[in-house]
Amino acid sequence: MAHEVETYPTIEARIGLIARQIGNTPLLPIRYLHANPKVKIYAKAEWSQLSGSVKARAAFNIIRQAVAQGHLHENKTLLDATSGNTGIAYATIARELGISVALCLPENASIERKQILESLGVNIIYTSKFGGTDEAQEVAKELAEKYPERYFYAGQYTNDNNWKAHYYGTAEEILKRQPDLNYFVAGLGTTGTFVGTSRRLKEVNPDIQVVALQPDFALHGLEGWKHLETAIVPQIYDASVADRHLEISTPRAYELIKLLYEKEGLLVSPSSAANIAGALQLANEITEGTIVTVLPDNADKYSEVIKKIL
Ligand code: PMP
Helix, strand or coil: CCCCCCCCCCHHHHHHHHHCCCCCCCEEECCCCCCCCCEEEEEEECCCCHHHECHHHHHHHHHHHHHHCCCCCCCCEEEECCCCHHHHHHHHHHHHHCCEEEEEEECCCCHHHHHHHHHCCCEEEEECCCCHHHHHHHHHHHHHHHCCCCEEECCCCCCHHHHHHHHHHHHHHHHHHCCCCCEEEEECCCCHHHHHHHHHHHHHCCCCEEEEEEECCCCCCCHHHCCHHHCCCCCCCCCCCCCEEEEECHHHHHHHHHHHHHHHCCCECHHHHHHHHHHHHHHHHCCCEEEEEEECEEHHHCHHHHHHHC
16 A cells, blocks of 8 residues: 655744754864864854755744744745844845745845845845845834734844753754863854853853954954944844954954864855864964864855855
8 A cells, every 4th residue: 555645844844954954064173273182173064954054043043933923834934134144144045945035135245246146035124225134124123013913023132042042052063072172263243143042151161261263353244233332233143152352353263264164174255264264273382181162154146255264
């Protein structure tokens, strides 16, 4: 007797299938960029999951919790303001769930990003280039308030399910592989990766030092914090978590893109290189210990930058 093939699994079943493709990323040793064998550096290759970046974790958790609570379903549209990895992650995941996505973007967002999002079926709502991402956030919020029956506002800068994805996911994966780590370093965008991972690590072992990293100028993916004093600090940021802040210069991050490629065989994004720059700075200050960081994505979406560096 032939078995019946289930062609239309429920949304919950499809969420279960997607869950298998989120997280559990490899923790790679960084071996050849520093000389002290008593200092170990490990970096989580976050491109090794659905949609190719660390933002798969936050986007999936935001969507999963919203579906579970009945705020998001096939007849609603997920709305947020982002042209970056979160937008790509929302679009990839929502598509598999039959949920539509609308994103508010400043009209001067890069053509490369617009094309990726359009090819994933995103409805792009353009905002003025003068208002930048702040205006795009405002417009998204206003639209969601005006049409609550149409939109679910995902709000990655304010949604606790962003940092919780790292509290329950990233941190637990690190603890499983390197339970004796001494330092965790991560750059600040929405701050979800840093806040969520650090909170859990420090809860398990308060001696772990957590270091928040910021670029000197907005660097791809680390724009959440933007220009230090003038920025709107993301609502999910908790200033009491970081033991220390490090600033990384753009030239140093770019130098690390080249070094990681030449010495470690890793072709990564600017924010990944900035994290490694931070880890190396720490490595130079200590005589022994284990440092863990993340590589938010690889170089695929940064061809213009990579062309100039390599
Ligand atoms: N790097 C890249 C490439 C990113 O897209 C992001 C997210 N904006 C980050 C780093 C920062 O991650 P988070 O939002 O969790 O702080």
